[in-house]
Amino acid sequence: MNGTRTDPPVLVRREGAVGHVLLNRPEAMNAVTVELGARLEQALRDLAADGTVRVIVVRGAGGTFSVGGDFHEVERLRAGGPDALTPLFVNFGRACASIAELPVPVVAAVEGYAMAGGFELMQACDIALVRADARLADNHANFGQVPGGGGSQRLPRLVGRQRALGHLLSGERLTGEQAAAWGLAYRSFAAEDFEQGVAAFAERLADRSGDALAKIKKLVYGGLGTTLVDGLALELDTVVEHVCGDAAGAGIAAFTRSERA
Incomplete structure (x- = not known):
């Protein structure tokens, strides 16, 4: 998945008072790498520091939010031991944690897959808007892994201990509609209404003081x-x-x- 691709893993653009952050590894379903985590935090902080931006929308390229950590990078870093592996989790964790510190609302626009780290990033955002047919899960346990992007801490605070443990231990998938019912998303949209719904909500926030x-x-x-x-x-x-x-x-x-x- 790493290949020789040279495009930045995170892209930033501004449309009036709305800042857009795009996870830009569509060939890897926007899997998280050391570089992506670092650039995500920088993109969020840069937009929040721009006096013209009043809301930030985070989404993934290619119709998928993010499938979480890049297993190819994880395997490569594991060979170097804990010191080599730690930055992957530190960078992504810092990006997620930075959202609560920013003075502007950060909205996750979630479609396709939001798995593992992608699901954790969705939880870290201030507000999540999801496509009803999105597929979401903390599926770490399905692969014998442990959450490393904050899921074991944020999920219980968002949905309570029973639902959090049931989900984290089973790795069962949720739809966008279920995520909204659980309180993990503010609103779910039918596929045909998703783009318009996200744009209208972002503009609504951007129009506020x-x-x-x-x-x-x-x-x-x-x-x-x-x-x-x-x-x-x-x-x-x-x-x-x-x-x-x-x-x-x-x-x-x-x-x-x-x-x-």
Whole structure:
């Protein structure tokens, strides 16, 4: 799968306020390599630092999100021992972890296969939009492997212990519709509506106040890491500071003008 291909494993483009990150190894179903992990993190951070980008959409080339780690690269790195293998998991783990740190929402547009690391990347994104006929699974156990991209930690937090362990230990596949029913995806779309649905949702987020989106996202992730009492105190401090600010003031003024019209 590594071959002699020289195209970048991750591509970036901007369309107005929407930044696009494309996993670009279609010949390998966008399998994760050391380089892909590093470039994915850099692409996400670069777009988030661009003052014009208000939402990032992550997807895979060739009609597949990602099948996870590249077994050819894993086998090659294993020969070099732990020091050679560790960067594969560190780079990908850092890319996934960076998403929660970014001030802009990151949306996974999932079609085709999202397996193992691809499924873990989907979980790490702030919001997942899936095609109803997508095929999703943490299938590490099917190959005698252990999750290495955060699946053993994020999945129980997203769907609860019973579903997480049942899925992780069995490796059973889910459809996009099932993923939405489990709370792993915000919405599933029929195949014919997927592209339009993703584009419309991204544009909806891009039309929102970037300051408000950043604060909401920070509140949610901050609250997940603390108690309800402390999270509510954080929310109170944030909303008072925000409403007193210029950006919120403009929004309130616009609302009151519309009511008088």
